[in-house]
Amino acid sequence: MADRPEMASIIARCLLTWSLVDVEMSLILGTLLDSRSDAAVAVYLSLQNARAQRDALSSAASIRLDGQDLAMFKAVMAIHKSSSSERNDLAHGIFGVISNEPDQLIWCPSAKFAAWLTRANQKAWNLETDIDPQAPLRKELFIYTKADLEAMFTQFSFVFDVVSRLHMALSPIEGSRDFGRQWLLAQSQVQAAMRNPQP
Template identity: 30%
Template sequence: MKIEKGRWYFGFICPHCGANIYSLDDPTQGGTKGPVAIGEAKFSVPCRSCETDEILFGTHELVPLQAHEDLLGSPALPRRKPSGKARQKLSNRYPKAKATFGIRFIEDQPECAVIFARCVVKWSYVENETALLLAKILKINTEPALAMFLAMQSSRVQIDVLTAAARTALSADDFKLFQAIMNIRRTMEGARNHLVHGLIGGSTVVKDGVLWTDQKDYVRHTATVWGTDYAQMHTKYLEEVFVYEADDLETIAQDLEWLHRFIGNLWGYLDSSDVVWRAERYHQLCTEPRVQAELQRMARVGQQS
């Protein structure tokens, strides 16, 4: 992130060169004094001043720091505001657009390509957090157990195994919370899979997005075009073409970021033996808006059945 002179952050003091390492925003802007973290976690943080790539800090070393100078942030593109929408039919969104598909169209929209890549990369991290969740549920923090879980190629099989373990090991309340997050995971996985397993195209009319179609629809259309001497190149097929605008792609990318973070929060909660803290944390996890909505949906379904 960009560091602004005079603003407050949470961070560390480099033991090699003594420079401030600004790591997190301080929402109190200097209102918090003393250590701001507890527990036995470790922070792995690089120092950009002396370019020491990895320094381990304890939680007691995370302190408020006021920036003495402006520092450039990451070269990453700024995040867009998510649209909160899924893909849209091209014929509805851009009635005059003509769809064309090919392997290089993704390169014509470099910002969309970056967001697309984030969606691909983040799912591997979600799977990793899911494996760690299994380890915490079964209390088997062993390499063979995690490797066996990740070796399961089918996501459905992974979740079936994880659910069977959770049903046996968790309390009724914890299992209900677990089910809610797995339901959310399934929905987000579906959105991600639709995106990455389709074909990407473009149109001169669509300036800030990419076209998408299902592989089966594309093959069927190609066969039809060949059989009609190309008379139906851009007609009926448009009903099977969708558009992902950049803000729609950002929705998927940030949903996956949230999912990765929440699964980590869940296994962190399950790993604690502090009864008082767990009670407070359980309430926090259940009242997260997405989780709360899913718990309410599950309750309605349960009443109907």
Template identity: 25%
Template structure:
């Protein structure tokens, strides 16, 4: 099987290219909602939380920011939910990053699939390979360290998009839960202050 790494791999497979782009777009929404959730944790405006989150470019630093805010402001129950969500998002970031930054190619006789390679696969490089279930093992100029080229079809990207939707749903639910808890606590404080104020007014001569 001959695998070529160039832009034609995606251009000649528009349905796959569209499915890949959906993954990237949904991931952008997920990152945007991190900013909204951060704002809710801090009791700030949504725009401020989004701006704060976007100002941190490194993924690891973003996770530390979310964790630090969670640990400082949330109860144990919400911290555990937040930690689980952060961890699940972290584990799912690889394919989105590969779509955006990876070397993509395709086999001449495989119109329904694309292949993710490594740095040595760039440009018009070609490799003779044989299919291995969900991947393609090939030699790219080095018999000692053969890289693994992973094959994807449209279903893989559709499944990834669906998985991101689930993560976004968890973000939305957690944001709403934290907001409801904060508003309930605020209402309780206002009630207490109202009672104290009434007592103080009644006690005046």
């Protein structure tokens, strides 16, 4: 990645932005639990996978919210879910470069890379020859372009905006609550998710 500092910087910005998303989601849980303590935030952040985090939020929301507030909440959760797997790919993948393609990165899931490396090492230790040792790995590779990463950063920034506005929309402070609701209801992605709710 040292050979692609600009692309590495975009990946770092994506991951840092998602950390802010996690903080806002934890604050939403605190709001739903009507807790002004650090406990709800700590509980949310201690949950290690996005599904468990969304399940905790959804359980609280199903009891505390109804009508338009619940519909907005579900729309925001759908938007969050649609990007969380991309965040996981960035955080838990192995990147490589293509020497003659400065605007591209190779990506592979960490687990697939580790399995390939283990098999390659076993063959080497057993002095086995392999005409094409990278063949099993090639089918696991994905190419990210600089434009792909910039689009992800834009989407992650939007997810942050959406969850932070939901936090405002659930606020007991009227001005904050009204601003958050109006902002959310004006977003086309939120409108689409409200029209087509996910189970």
